[in-house]
Amino acid sequence: RLAVRAYGRRTRANAPEDARRALIVGAGAAGEMIVKELLSHPHLGINPIGFVDDDPAKHGHRMYNVLVLGPLSEIKELVARYEVEEIVIAMPRASGQVVRQVVRSALEAGLKTRTVPAISDILSGRVAIASLRQVEIQDLLRREPVSTDLDEVRVLATGETVLVTGAGGSIGSELCRQLARLEPAQILVLGHGENSIFDVMAELNERFPHVTSVGLIADVRDRERMRQIFQRYRPYSVFHAAAHKHVPLMEGNLAEAVTNNVLGTKNVVELSAEFGVEHLVMISTDKAVRPTNVMGATKRVAEQIVQQIAETQGRNFVAVRFGNVLGSRGSVVPTFLRQIGAGGPVTITHPEMRRYFMTIPEAVQLVLQAGAIGRGGEVFVLNMGEPVRILDLATDLIRLSGLEVGEDIEIRFTGTRPGEKLYEELFFDSESAVATGHPKVLRAKNGVLPIGLSTVVELLIDGAHRGWADEQLRAMLNRIVPEFQIAATEGAELVADAEIAGA
Structure with missing residues (x-):
């Protein structure tokens, strides 16, 4: 134990006595940067006593006199041997599987884990490498970063008028943010709820003052109001995100689901064709495949409307189908966090319920890419990775909150809700998945549309x-x-x- 303490002092002779002994996960560029920052700023109160890394060639080597002690599989043993008090993940590109492994090893040792910011934030200078943050659920589900062909995507927006419906929602507002970076002539920020549109407009005007944003309060079901908007602004591209999405609510409000998801889409798509829109992308859902609920069925009808008009009128209109997005309003993660904050229980409908997940920015990046790839009538499907068991997601969230399942927070199974199924699918049997030029965007070759x-x-x-x-x-x-x-x-x-x- 004395030798261990002596090693800690050698790694950082100027560390305060109360500095927390930290094990750095990742002996790459980010790990080197974080150790340099921590050694240069003793006031941060973190003493890096060693690295772990799965590259055997790095074992036994030192960076800034800090030793690479072994592989990630030995974290628990090294925590005990070197009296580690904190784990710092310095692998901003690590997969969610690797992050989960580290977090679980740390939790088993009774330690919390922090991580460095995203590499894009570090390189852009928005945050310092030493701006450590708590590990979040997005980190546990992290995948390879999405690469976007910006030249291809710019065709949709740069120098043009772009309309986003449902712009006050989670997907619609992120579409506005990412489209603003493409320097359009103007963004038409359209939604039915004035408060959410006000908030999005305020953010766009602050972050993108050089882009003209026009706030439009309108209901996509009101064809005459929508006609006025198309006639006045003549959008070049349309991103149709307006929809009702909550499965149980739509089971009890079927007429609303039909008028919003079907009539609303019909209005937007037909007016887009009438007024010469060059690109239209409709946001769809994996629940449209073999739907067991009203929401999914109405979205499937909406996909067919897009396909029909694209094929009969030769328009570059497409739909993009994907699963759940993390952190969207009313989605599972905010619900679980609210339940954990209230002391539980965390409610899950079924222990084997599984869903596909993406972060909102990742989904929107791929929506834009699909829109650029599309030639008309296709349904694109985003590669969502592997489905996640909701029970595992809830367990990870509870443990990230410093609590234990069963001891601090109860998980209660409530039974499947009307319209729910255990597993979501991305394709119909009549569809075939065809590769595109982007590894995370697949093209579903549509079946024949219903007669009449x-x-x-x-x-x-x-x-x-x-x-x-x-x-x-x-x-x-x-x-x-x-x-x-x-x-x-x-x-x-x-x-x-x-x-x-x-x-």
Whole structure:
């Protein structure tokens, strides 16, 4: 033990007595930078006593007199041997799997973990390398950084007028941020809720003062209002993110799901074709594949509307399908964090529930890339990696909060909700995945559209406006999307057949 303490003093002779003994994970460029910063700034109160790294060639070597002690698998043993008090992850490009391994080793040793900022933030000078932060759930799900072909993506926006619907939402607002970096002539920031649009406008005006942002309060279901906007501004590109997305809510508000997700999309897509929009990208969801819920079924109809107009009118209109995004409003991570903050329980519908996850910026980068790749009528699918078990996600969040499952926070299983399925899919059987020029964007080769799609869609919208019973609307959705799994009554199917016969 005395030898261990002596080694710690040798690594940093000017360290304060109360400096925390830190093990640095990663003996690469970031690790070297963090050790240099910590040695140069004793007031930070961190004494780097050693590195761990999985590269055997680095073992036994020193950087700034700090020894590379061994591989990541020995973290727990090294923590005990060298009386480590803190773990610092200095691998800004490490995968989520590696970060999870380090965090779990640290938690088993009773230590919390901090990490260096993203490498882009360090290189840009926005933050210092020594600006350590707590590990967050995004770090545990981290994947290889998305590379974007900026020259290809600039075609969508640079010097042009761009319209974003649903711009006050999580995806819509991030679309506005990333599009602003492409230096468009103006961004039309359109949404139904004035408060969220106000917030997005304030941020854009502060961060991108050279870009003209126009706040538009409008409902995509109001065709005349949308027509006025298209006629006045003549957008070059349209990103359609406006939609109802919450599965259980839409099960109980079926007509709203139809009018917003189907009629709203129909209005935006048809007006885009009428007013010569060059590029349209509709945001879709993995829940549109073999949907078991109203939200997914209505989004599948929206995909078909985009495909039909793109194919019949030769327009460069596409849809992009992806899974859950971390941190979006009403999503699972903020819900779990709220439940943890309240002392629990954390509620999960089923122990085997799995979902695909992406960060919001990553998803939007790939949406833009897909929009640039698209030629018309395609549904693009983002490579979401491997699905994550929700139980594992909840457990990691609880432990990152310094608590233990069962001791401090209970996990309670509540049963699957209406319209939920355990596993999401990204393709229909009738679709085939085709590679594109980007490794994380796949093209789903669409199946044949239903015969008489336009007529049945009109009937569906009319039924929603006329107050049809939910069973009738479900039956009509099933006619358009046969894969939609419903428990419709025979009577409801007869009513739907009668409506079609009389059309």
